[in-house]
Amino acid sequence: MSMKGVDFMLCQFSFKNFKSYKDETVFDMQAANLPKFAENIIYCKPASNLLPVAAIYGPNGGGKTNMLQALTCLISTVVKPIYDMEKTRTKLIVQQKVSCTPFLFDEKTSNEPTEFLLYFRTNGYEYRYYLSMLHDEIIAEALDRKKIGGKRTAHIFDREGKVIILGSSINKASINRDVNPKMPYLSFLAINYDIPAINDAQKWFESCIIRSYANPEAELQIMLSDNKTIRRQIISALNDMGIDINGYRYDNDSKQLIMQRTLHGKTYELSYKDESDGTKKLIAALPILLIALAEGRLAVIDELDAKLHPKLLRYIIALFKNPKLNTHGAQLIFTSHDIATMKNTVYRRDEIWFAAEGDNHSSELYSLYExxxxxxxxxxxxxxxxKQYLEGRYGADPYLQNMLKDGEWQ
Structure with missing residues (x-):
């Protein structure tokens, strides 16, 4: 894939002192040099190639959700003030605010900043964004960028406490350096000025789609479109998954979404609330995923597999891994308990991640490739x-080896 049309892509995310994560933790979407499924990765020459999919496994309490929440926290910290001031440049699909909470099982870390470091690509540039926060106040912040494949890095701004230093590209007397300590300077610049580098970075954060199906209300927020093309894509995808819906409409009188099926030439209607749990989940999730594919967005989804048959989860993964369908470099990051999908026929080793509780109740994150x-x-x-995961060979203990031994309770 050429870089033309590729936008809003995540390269690497690292963080420290956030919820169950005490030490620096690195999550990487850069593809390792592996022959397996080489045709499915996102080619970004002359820069490093990227992965279209990453799945995070591990036991309850291991840190899967907290890893996604760390990324969500950073994104929402930047976007919320822009959204509140009605200065967004990209249509927000689904985002949610996550507060910044440090690792609390240590007296030292509970009073130290939480740190985030993000590398992302958009509009021909790779950006590096750093943010350090304590008690909702910005301790330090920095934004750099370089042309994709280039070597020269341009500093956009640096912030240390109340001191802000502007890079040469935006260093103008008219730009205010006095900002509320609770507001990221990136957000402040996006709200108040029209600066190309800031606008591009802002659009990347706003493009991210964040969803948690651990929350039952998520299935009640449906984004079905009246656009004929998108409507046709949604219905086609549902049909591919074995759900024989051939239309839908919104009933203004009952305030309900009505699903339509045709049998022997006659159309029958059924309220969305009366569909099966799995069908409701698909109807809620598919439009969001198809938007991500169509616009090259990053989709971050907690418990994507909840209420889905493994074959349906595989279908969704296959959408993102098919370069003929994923023409804009869309990426999907999700947590899962679906061991049946953890196959070498579905994933590369660098697409499988594990979150597990290590020493002192601190979470650890690592890929199968590592x-x-x-x-x-x-x-x-x-x-x-x-099979090897269930045998406990990968460290992210999936309960069984502690619970059972030779068929007996311990």
Whole structure:
């Protein structure tokens, strides 16, 4: 894939001292040099290639959701003040505010800043954004960028406490450096000025789609479109998944979404609330995912697999991994408990991540590609990932080895 048309892409995200994560944690969407599914990655020459999909597995309480919340916290911290001032430049699909909470099982870290570092690409540039926060106040902040594939980095601004230093590209006397300590300077500049580098960075943050299906209300927020093309895509995707809906309408009198099916030439209607849980989940999630694909957005979804048959989850993954459908470099990051999908026929090793509780109740995050066997070799790409995970070989203990031994309770 050429860089033309590729936008809003995540390269790497790292964070420290956030909720269950005490130490620096790195989540990487840059593709490792692997032959497996090489045709499915997002080619970004001359820069590093990126992954279209990343799935995070692990036990309850291991840190899966907190990892997504760390990313959500950073994104919402930047976007919320812009949204509140009605200065957004991109249509927000779904975002939610997540507060910045440090690691609390340590007296020291509970009073230290939470740090975020983000590398992302948009409009021909790669950006580096750093934010450090304590008690909702900005301790430090910085934004840099360079042309994709280039070597020279331009500093946009640096902030340390109340001191803000502007890079040469935006260093003008007219730009105010006095900002509320609770507001990111990136947000402040986006609200008050028309600066190309800031506008592009702002659009990246606003483009992110964030959804949590751990919240039952998420299925009640449906974004079905009246656009004929999008309507046709939604219905076609539902049909591909075995759901025989051939139309839908919104009934203004009952304030309900009505799904339509045709049987023997006659159209029958059924209220959305009377559909099965799995069908409701798909009807709620599919439009969001199709928007991400059409516009090259990043979709961050907690518990994507909830109420979905494994074959339906595989279908969604396949949408993002198909370069003929994913022509704009859209990316999907999600948490999952669906071990049945953890197959070498579905994922590359660098697309599978594990979150688990380590020492002192602190979470750890690592990819399957990073794991080494006792002989220091990597896990084979032909391995039975699901079987080895359940055997506890990957460290993210999936309950069973602690609960059962030789068929008996311990």
């Amino acid at each position: 794991i080494r066997k006792e002989n220091n070799e990597r896990i084979n790409n032909t391995a039975a990932y699901d």
